[in-house]
Amino acid sequence: MRNESIIIYESIYNGNTKKIAQAMAQVLGCRSINSTNAMNIDLNQYKSIGFGSGIYFGCHHPLIFKVAEKLDMSEQDVFLFSSRGNPRLGKYHEQLKKLLVEKGKKLLGEFSVKGYDGTGPWSIIGGGNCGKPNERDLKKAAKFLQDHMPQYCVPDCYKQIKTRLSVKEGKVNTYTVSLGETQVVLKGDLLTFNQNDCIGCGKCVDICPLGIIDMKEGKAFSLKELDCTICQLCEKNCKERAINLHFNWRDAIKVAIRHGKRKSL
Numbered sequence: 001m002r003n004e005s006i007i008i009y010e011s012i013y014n015g016n017t018k019k020i021a022q023a024m025a026q027v028l029g030c031r032s033i034n035s036t037n038a039m040n041i042d043l044n045q046y047k048s049i050g051f052g053s054g055i056y057f058g059c060h061h062p063l064i065f066k067v068a069e070k071l072d073m074s075e076q077d078v079f080l081f082s083s084r085g086n087p088r089l090g091k092y093h094e095q096l097k098k099l100l101v102e103k104g105k106k107l108l109g110e111f112s113v114k115g116y117d118g119t120g121p122w123s124i125i126g127g128g129n130c131g132k133p134n135e136r137d138l139k140k141a142a143k144f145l146q147d148h149m150p151q152y153c154v155p156d157c158y159k160q161i162k163t164r165l166s167v168k169e170g171k172v173n174t175y176t177v178s179l180g181e182t183q184v185v186l187k188g189d190l191l192t193f194n195q196n197d198c199i200g201c202g203k204c205v206d207i208c209p210l211g212i213i214d215m216k217e218g219k220a221f222s223l224k225e226l227d228c229t230i231c232q233l234c235e236k237n238c239k240e241r242a243i244n245l246h247f248n249w250r251d252a253i254k255v256a257i258r259h260g261k262r263k264s265l
Contacts, residue, residue, distance in 0.1 A: 003030070003045075003046075004030075004046060004047040004048065004152065005028045005029075005030040005046060005047065005048040005049070005050070005152050006030055006031055006032075006033065006038075006043070006046045006048075006049055006050070007021045007024055007025050007028070007030060007031070007032040007033070007049075007050040007052070008032075008033060008034070008035055008038040008043075008049065008050065008051055008052070008064065008067055009021035009032060009033075009034060009035070009050075009051075009052045009053060009064075010034060010035045010052075010053040010054070010060075010061040010063050010064050011034070011053065011054060011083075012054065012061070013054065013118070013119070014115065014116050014118065016054060016083035016115030016116060016132070016133055017052050017053050017054050017081070017082065017083045017115070018032075019133055019138065020052060020081055020083060020111075020113065020133060020137075020138065020141050021050070021052055021081075022236070023138040023141050023142055024050060024081070024141050024142070024145055026142070026235070026236065026241060027141075027142045027145045027146065027153050027154065028048075028050075028145060028152055028153060028154065029153075029154035029241040031239075035053075035061070035063035035064055035066065035067045036063065038067045039066065039067060039070065043067070043070065043071055044071065044072050044074050044076075046076065047076060047077060047152070048076065048077040048078065048079070048108070048149065048152050049076060049077075049078050049079075050078070050079050050080075050081060051064055051067070051068060051078065051079075051080055051081075051096060051100075052064070052080065052081035052082055052083075053082060054082065054083050054084070054115060055082050055083070055084040055085070055086070055092045055112075058090070058091075058092060059092055059093075059094075059095045059096065060080075060082065060092070060093070060095070060096045064096065065095075065096065065099065068096060068099050068100055068103070069099065071100075071103050071105070072103075073103060073104045074104070075104065075105075075106070076105050076106070077105070077106050077108050077149065077152075078100050078105045078106065078107055078108065079107065079108045079109050079110065079111070079145075079148065079149065080093045080096060080097060080100075080107070080109075080110045080111070081110070081111040081112060081141070081144075082111075082112045083112070083113055083114070083115030083132075083133060084112055084113075084114060084115060085114070085115065085117030085119075085122070085128055085129060086114075087114060087129075089112045092112070093110050093112070097110075108148050108149045109144065109147075109148035109149070111140075111141060111144040113132065113133045113137040113140065113141070114129040114132045114133070114137075115129060115132055115133055116128070116129050116130055116131065116132055117129055154241055155179065156244055157177040157179055157184045157186060157194065158175070158177075158186055158189075158192045158244060158246055160177050160178075161175050161177060161186075164189060165189070167189050167190060167225060167226060169224075169226060170223050170224075171223065172187050172188055172221050172222060172223055172225070173187070173188065173189055174186070174187050175187075182196070184196050187219075187221040187222075188221060188222055188225050189225065189246060190225045190226070190228055190245065190246055190247055190251060191212075191213075191222050191225040191228050191234075191243070191245060192243070192244045192245070192246060193219070193220050193221050193222070193242060193243055194241075194242040194243070194244070195219050195221075195242075196242075197240045197241065197242035198218075198219045198220050198240065198242040199218075199240055199242075200215060200218035200219055200220070201239075201240075202215060202220070203237055203238065203239075204220050204234040204237065204238055204243060205220065207233050207234060207237050208233065208234055209229070209231065209233070209265050210224075210227055210228070210229065210265060212224035212225065212227050212228060213234060220242070220243070226258070227258070227259075228245070228255075229255050229259065230245060230247055230251070230252060230255055232245060
């Protein structure tokens with residue numbers, strides 16, 4: 001996991017903002033923590049910080065402001081994000097933006113999406129913005145970071161491989177990629193494990209519904225990646241960001257064909 005960035009969020013109703021924070025943390029390869037935990041760590045050690053919450057009465061959650069007020073005047077990059085019930089983005093970020101600028105921080109960008117709202121009048125009809133933020137919104141959040149702060153995003157080393165091997169049953173392809181002065185070892189294609197970043201915690205082994213992930217010498221890999229259903233649970237739950245899925249629409253269709261006759265997990 002990278003330690004140059006951190007994402008701080010407050011998500012108190014439906015987990016809308018937490019979903020965004022977790023998706024962004026995946027792209028940056030960093031931690032996402034709530035504001036209470038953020039109050040207990042030294043934030044001045046990070047080069048970039050993301051601040052986000054739902055929008056409550058026109059601005060970010062008060063605890064986010066408390067965290068921002070804790071910062072010193074050192075030079076840091078920051079970005080803001082939020083989820084909101086209102087279909088239009090108003091000047092909801094202005095108060096927090098002003099505070100951070102007064103702290104000498106450099107604002108790299110702002111991101112906001114509609115989020116499910118079950119409060120007030122919306123409760124009568126079952127809520128507004130049902131299903132939001134959805135997968136498309138989370139992909140927009142990832143693209144926002146890639147566009148506005150690519151220097152902090154985790155590079156996908158697999159994309160650097162010029163000659164890729166065919167994926168076969170019972171075999172895992174191994175590649176070595178140069179990342180600066182570091183030689184990164186990758187195992188797998190559809191389901192790629194960064195052996196440098198994997199710490200062997202075994203969480204991906206436990207969480208995989210089909211049990212296709214194994215451990216060897218303290219590192220995760222898969223000999224059955226063709227059986228992967230692209231549920232992305234391993235990728236989303238790897239705190240070290242050591243797992244990346246690589247698939248296209250053809251691969252997604254192959255999942256349905258391969259598992260079409262299955263009766264259970």
